[in-house]
Amino acid sequence: METAVVLLNFGEPSEPDRDVVLEYLTRIFYDNASLEDAESEEAARERSRELAKRRLPGLMEEYEEIGGSPLQEQATAQAEALAETLDDRGHDVSVYHAMQFMEPLIPDVAKQLAEAEFESVLAVPIYPLCGPSTSVAAIDALEAAIDDLAYDPEFASITGWHRTPTYNRIRAEAIREFVAEEGIDLADPDTAFVFSAHGTPTKYLEEGSRYDGYVEGHADALANIIGLEEYEIGYQNHENRGIEWTEPETEDVVEELGGEAERVVVEPMSFMHEQSETLVELDIDLEEDADAVGLDLYRVPVPHDDPRFPGLLADLVEPFLSGFEPDYYQLRQCQCRDEPGTYCMNAGLPPQ
Numbered sequence: 001m002e003t004a005v006v007l008l009n010f011g012e013p014s015e016p017d018r019d020v021v022l023e024y025l026t027r028i029f030y031d032n033a034s035l036e037d038a039e040s041e042e043a044a045r046e047r048s049r050e051l052a053k054r055r056l057p058g059l060m061e062e063y064e065e066i067g068g069s070p071l072q073e074q075a076t077a078q079a080e081a082l083a084e085t086l087d088d089r090g091h092d093v094s095v096y097h098a099m100q101f102m103e104p105l106i107p108d109v110a111k112q113l114a115e116a117e118f119e120s121v122l123a124v125p126i127y128p129l130c131g132p133s134t135s136v137a138a139i140d141a142l143e144a145a146i147d148d149l150a151y152d153p154e155f156a157s158i159t160g161w162h163r164t165p166t167y168n169r170i171r172a173e174a175i176r177e178f179v180a181e182e183g184i185d186l187a188d189p190d191t192a193f194v195f196s197a198h199g200t201p202t203k204y205l206e207e208g209s210r211y212d213g214y215v216e217g218h219a220d221a222l223a224n225i226i227g228l229e230e231y232e233i234g235y236q237n238h239e240n241r242g243i244e245w246t247e248p249e250t251e252d253v254v255e256e257l258g259g260e261a262e263r264v265v266v267e268p269m270s271f272m273h274e275q276s277e278t279l280v281e282l283d284i285d286l287e288e289d290a291d292a293v294g295l296d297l298y299r300v301p302v303p304h305d306d307p308r309f310p311g312l313l314a315d316l317v318e319p320f321l322s323g324f325e326p327d328y329y330q331l332r333q334c335q336c337r338d339e340p341g342t343y344c345m346n347a348g349l350p351p352q
């Protein structure tokens with residue numbers, strides 16, 4: 001076997017177990033330690049533990065409400081579906097999935113790759129919109145784990161892929177099908193529409209990330225495909241460190257819509273799995289906020305198991321498996337991760 005494709009994601013605990021959730025949070029905060037100026041490595045680790053303990057009760061409550069996150073199960077199914085599609089296309093390739101903050105952890109998967117002696121490794125983060133703490137950090141972590149093992153495969157990665165036509169079609173049709181099932185008319189002035197994206201600390205944008213531009217451009221494309229004339233964008237933030245995050249917050253956007261419409265449709269545009277951000281933050285917490293201002297909330301399901309998704313991913317990795325230049329498919333040297341072999345569909349273009 002020559003090539004391994006590794007799908008990367010954030011990860012979330014499948015069970016509401018306190019020790020597991022504490023460890024998970026500590027890893028996340030430590031990975032984002034650059035958001036604060038710690039005096040030393042030990043101080044950054046201590047601060048991560050402190051932030052994790054503080055956040056633990058709230059996040060435990062969220063996982064208890066949903067009985068653990070389905071993210072892991074859905075990510076496994078996506079990897080299996082991609083493996084099957086690539087096999088059907090005649091590629092001799094293995095597909096793995098690895099998580100930044102939950103098992104299967106990236107360093108453990110790197111060990112499996114080294115043991116199997118793959119000659120080349122291709123990393124593909126399953127984050128629809130490329131961000132520094134997600135797509136870029138996940139690829140960095142895999143490459144660093146491989147280097148630590150003194151294992152030297154040919155390494156390539158794909159960061160931003162939200163511009164693929166199939167992806168836009170999948171999301172647009174998920175919205176259309178959902179509103180049709182619910183009997184909602186998007187042209188009705190009493191129906192408001194909100195694209196909700198995971199937020200990011202503004203420090204990452206100041207350092208060069210174009211994430212907010214991708215959010216705006218993708219929302220604009222989807223709105224055009226489904227013929228939506230008016231919409232709002234909101235961000236789901238995690239304000240644990242007293243630092244600035246992207247604005248406006250989704251909950252503020254929804255509260256502002258009270259009195260202007262009877263219902264609001266919310267599209268969780270930056271997620272490719274159901275998880276606490278969709279099942280708790282939107283379905284429970286935001287639903288309550290909407291209800292308090294007299295709005296009925298309708299949340300579009302994440303199309304994590306759309307049968308076209310494995311084919312979309314297979315198309316993306318095809319140049320690397322079949323040996324033709326990735327730029328033939330508009331994949332160019334990524335600007336967010338300026339390392340050779342990192343490809344992206346956003347490179348050299350304005351964010352949208």
Ligand SMILES: C=CC1=C(C)c2cc3[nH]c(cc4nc(cc5[nH]c(cc1n2)c(C)c5CCC(=O)O)C(CCC(=O)O)=C4C)c(C)c3C=C
Binds near residue numbers: 127
């Ligand atoms: C573009 C930005 C981000 C995306 C997309 C994203 C996805 C994502 N996040 C979770 C779950 C958590 N994220 C948490 C913290 C966190 N998330 C981001 C950015 C994105 N996450 C940052 C920069 C941080 C760190 C914040 C800090 O260090 O202060 C956390 C822990 C904190 C909390 O809940 O309050 C969780 C949990 C998932 C599952 C996910 C999946 C795609």
Ligand SMILES: [Fe+2]
Binds near residue numbers: 198238
């Ligand atoms: Fe997050």
